[in-house]
Amino acid sequence: MSRHAVRALAAGLVLAALLAGAAPSGAQGVTLNGAGATFPFPLYSKWSQVYAAEKGVQINYQSIGSGGGIRQFIAKTVDFGASDGPMTDEQIAQAGGRVLHIPMVAGAVVPVYNVPGVGPGLNFTPDVLTDIFLGKITKWNDPRLLRHNASFRLPATDIVVVHRSDGSGTTAIWVNYLSKVSAEWKQRVGEGTSVNWPTGLGGKGNEGVAGVVKQTPNSLGYVELAYALTNQMTFGNVQNGAGQFIRPSLSSTTKAMEGALSSIPDDYRVFFTNPAGKDGYPVAGFTWILIYGDQSDPAKAKALVEFLWWATHEGQKYAPTLLYASLPKSLVTRIERTLRSVTAKGSPVMP
Amino acid sequence: MSIAGRIAAASPARTGDRPFQILLAGMAAAVPVIIGAILVALIAAGWPAIQRFGVRFFVTSTWDPVAGTFGVLPFIYGTVVSSALALLIAIPLGLGAAIFLSELVPGWLRAPIGFLVELLAAIPSVVIGLWGIFVLVPWVRAVLSPVLKSTLGFLPLFSGPPLGIGMLTAGLVLSVMIVPFIVAVSTEVMRAVPRTQREAALALGATGWETTRTAVLPYARSGIVGAIFLALARALGETMAVTMVIGNVPQIRASLFAPAYTIPAVIANEFAEATGDLYLAALVYAGLVLFVVTVAMNALARLLVRRVARGPALIREQ
Numbered sequence: 001m002s003r004h005a006v007r008a009l010a011a012g013l014v015l016a017a018l019l020a021g022a023a024p025s026g027a028q029g030v031t032l033n034g035a036g037a038t039f040p041f042p043l044y045s046k047w048s049q050v051y052a053a054e055k056g057v058q059i060n061y062q063s064i065g066s067g068g069g070i071r072q073f074i075a076k077t078v079d080f081g082a083s084d085g086p087m088t089d090e091q092i093a094q095a096g097g098r099v100l101h102i103p104m105v106a107g108a109v110v111p112v113y114n115v116p117g118v119g120p121g122l123n124f125t126p127d128v129l130t131d132i133f134l135g136k137i138t139k140w141n142d143p144r145l146l147r148h149n150a151s152f153r154l155p156a157t158d159i160v161v162v163h164r165s166d167g168s169g170t171t172a173i174w175v176n177y178l179s180k181v182s183a184e185w186k187q188r189v190g191e192g193t194s195v196n197w198p199t200g201l202g203g204k205g206n207e208g209v210a211g212v213v214k215q216t217p218n219s220l221g222y223v224e225l226a227y228a229l230t231n232q233m234t235f236g237n238v239q240n241g242a243g244q245f246i247r248p249s250l251s252s253t254t255k256a257m258e259g260a261l262s263s264i265p266d267d268y269r270v271f272f273t274n275p276a277g278k279d280g281y282p283v284a285g286f287t288w289i290l291i292y293g294d295q296s297d298p299a300k301a302k303a304l305v306e307f308l309w310w311a312t313h314e315g316q317k318y319a320p321t322l323l324y325a326s327l328p329k330s331l332v333t334r335i336e337r338t339l340r341s342v343t344a345k346g347s348p349v350m351p
Numbered sequence: 352m353s354i355a356g357r358i359a360a361a362s363p364a365r366t367g368d369r370p371f372q373i374l375l376a377g378m379a380a381a382v383p384v385i386i387g388a389i390l391v392a393l394i395a396a397g398w399p400a401i402q403r404f405g406v407r408f409f410v411t412s413t414w415d416p417v418a419g420t421f422g423v424l425p426f427i428y429g430t431v432v433s434s435a436l437a438l439l440i441a442i443p444l445g446l447g448a449a450i451f452l453s454e455l456v457p458g459w460l461r462a463p464i465g466f467l468v469e470l471l472a473a474i475p476s477v478v479i480g481l482w483g484i485f486v487l488v489p490w491v492r493a494v495l496s497p498v499l500k501s502t503l504g505f506l507p508l509f510s511g512p513p514l515g516i517g518m519l520t521a522g523l524v525l526s527v528m529i530v531p532f533i534v535a536v537s538t539e540v541m542r543a544v545p546r547t548q549r550e551a552a553l554a555l556g557a558t559g560w561e562t563t564r565t566a567v568l569p570y571a572r573s574g575i576v577g578a579i580f581l582a583l584a585r586a587l588g589e590t591m592a593v594t595m596v597i598g599n600v601p602q603i604r605a606s607l608f609a610p611a612y613t614i615p616a617v618i619a620n621e622f623a624e625a626t627g628d629l630y631l632a633a634l635v636y637a638g639l640v641l642f643v644v645t646v647a648m649n650a651l652a653r654l655l656v657r658r659v660a661r662g663p664a665l666i667r668e669q
Contacts, residue, residue: 038623065623091626160514165599165616167416167624189417193624196415201516201610202599204620211484211595216492216514 030303035062036069036082039107039169039224040287043322044082047315055310057303066169067193073290079304081290084169085193086269098293100338101268102308103331105316105324106257108225108284109173110235110248114213115140115155122236123148123245126181126274126282129238132159132220133178134185135199140218148245155218162212162221165202167193173285174222177273225253226323242278249281253325256280261330268338284325294343301344309339309350390642397636399629408636414601416621421633423640425601429518429611430644433593434586436522436607437529441582444526445533446575452534453541454563465538472531480595483524488515488596491523496608507605514598519607521597525589529582536581540574541567576656580649587645590615614641 034044041063048059064072066083073081074095082104092099111124128144131137137144140154164171172193179186189195201216203209206227213221213233225248228235237245246252257264259277264270274282289308295301312327312335319326327335340350394401400408404421411422452464492515499509544567552566568575590613598610599620614637625631 067622067624067626070626085626088626158512165594165612166620167622169624192417193626194416194621196413196417197600200600201514202612202620204594204599208595212516215484215488216516 029056030300031058031060032079032300032304032307033060033062034069034080034082034289035064035072035078036290037066037084037169037287038063039084040082040104040324043105043319043324046318046322047311050315050318051307051310055306057307059307065167067167070290079291079300082288083290084285084287085172086271086288087290095292100291100293100342101288102291102312102335102338103268103286103327104289104311105319105326106253106272106284106286107170107173107324108248108250108253108256108281109170109177109222110225110228110283111220111238112210112213112223112228112233112235113220114217114234115157116217118152118154118234120234120236121247122152123239124236125239126177130178130182130185133161133163133197133199134182134188135161148239157218160216160219161197161200162203162209162216162219163197163200164205164209164222166204166208168205169193169285169287170206170222170224171195173271173273173283176271176285177283180274225249229323238282240278240280240282241274241276244278246279246281248283250320250323250325252279252281253284254328256282256284257325257331258328261328264331264334266334266338268335291342293341294346295349296345298344298349301342301349305339305342305349309336312336312339390639393635393639393642397632397639400632400636401639403629404633404636408633409640412601412603414617416625416627416630419627419629421630421636423614423637425603426612426614426617426637427640427644428603429521429597429601430587430613430615430641431648433518433521433525433597433611433613434583434648436518437525437586438579438583440522440526441530441533442579445530445578445582446537448530448534449537449541449575450563450567452538454559454567465535468531468534468538471527472535476528476589476592477595479524479528480592483520483592483596484516487523488520491515491520495519508607511604511606511608513608514610516596516598516610517606517608518597518604518611521593521611521613522607524592524596525586528589528592529586532582532585533575533578536578537571537575540571540578543574544570572656576652580652583648583652584645587641587648588615590619594620614638614644 041061044059044061048061052058061082066085069081069083070087070091072078074091086101087095087099111129113122125148128137131144138158139156140159141156146154172191175185175189175191175195178189179191189198201212203212203221206223209221209223210227210231210233213219223233235248237247239245255277256275257272257280259280260272260275263275264272268286268288271285273285291304291308295304312332316326340348342349400421408421408423409427410424412424413420413422414425415421448468452461456464492513496513496515496519500513503509548566548570549562552562557565593613594616597612597616599612599616600610601612601617602609604611618634618638622634625634
């Protein structure tokens, strides 16, 4: 290390020490560390920026993946975890204590395709989607695919199925949906962040799937709605439980949350795929922040709960511009109750 | 005892030699210690999977994180075949280029070509992967695969639908990544061959090619072999570029057009989101398998080289 670097490092350490010492007590000057899902990272870093400027609370968020976020959360090396998939009962038992899943925003997963001469808006029924991903429907001009797509001229070519090769919340939502609409999928493949795919090619990340789909004629894959929108990919509609073909969008995702409201349990640990209601897009899921319901440090607990309150209220206005579906009012009211239940050393954190 | 050691023992005035020797021995010992530590750490972290699956892990083909059943055979296959394919392409190409650069190239051209070779080695693998998916994949699908199919299509190696994504493209991408290693190192060792070797061969009436074959290549052999090992190691461990073009499907197919999967790719793909102790342990166990595969491939390559080295008419180094 050069002498300059040493000097710069020393100066930095001194500065950091001064800043830490100068910080006023209370919520201000508290630093909250979190780690987890990559999907909400752009939103969380926006929140962190705005919140630091408005309230003086630093939020450090490391997007290391949901699995890593849950592990860090269980090991209590972070103040909050973040995940695109709910923790299992086993993981909650490992964590010990009351674990709260707080929904932040939702994201939709959409079927994207590249069929020469075919534009956006193909209609997919749940059974057609399942059978394509099970490898049972192999041609684009399969009669079951043609039935709801009379206006399209689909070729007699093989469907090249593309899925995520990396473990991801996007996959978790997609296969959860397929498990809900198909008993065969549930029994043969099941659900999780990675599954044993019956057919298809794997691409790493949304960009990997998008790359393979764009490069391979007659392919069909799935990516996050935000990714499909920003990259102008050709995507289709999915038929919901009420029989309507719904174009995936931020508003149809929020509508899906409203439709699912009565079926969302008190701990929010659910994929609200295939919900009731006729306007909701059926393939969508929450991204959660994980916190302990009984905190040990009152100052930190106050800062944490205040931040989550802000994120689920004022913070929601940043969601649509970053292409996340914001939470419906009815759900936020329920989250308020959950946040009020957080305690620090036995006494409630929120008045 | 080494010469330096003997001198040190003979003259008590050289007291500094002993600590220096110990220091260097310690540095040399660091390498096996680190390898041992990695091995121990892998075994410890992978223990639940080792206990559960044992040797079956190597010979079963199901990778199902949902059911908690893990077997790495298709990944071993993908890793070995893609690396072998890469070497098959890169060794002749790299050696040819190295011979040209050390024996034939006009002086003014050597520096720019050498610079370009080093540049190729410096390109990050993710960039090569992007080039692979956007340039090489369409080319393999539209040009290379149909040509192979129409000429060699009777072989099972070139059957099935050409998607552009698969083992063949992975091998090509890997070969592009390892060629610079072979070229750069081989050129240097060939240039280090003493002029007198070449002059002797030429004086005996050898042609340019005969000089290279009988005087230069045998002399430079161990360096060239080292270059190939380096290239092999890079090919076995390469992750990003491979995962972007290989298709990531754990299966064993005779066709090079079919998608496949490699051990480094599955670890990189699934580690971040892996939940559950057994799943994590299985991924670590896969890492241990990669370790074993690397050692085995290296040993095999060394054995092969030793066989070849026994041939006649080859001068061995002193």
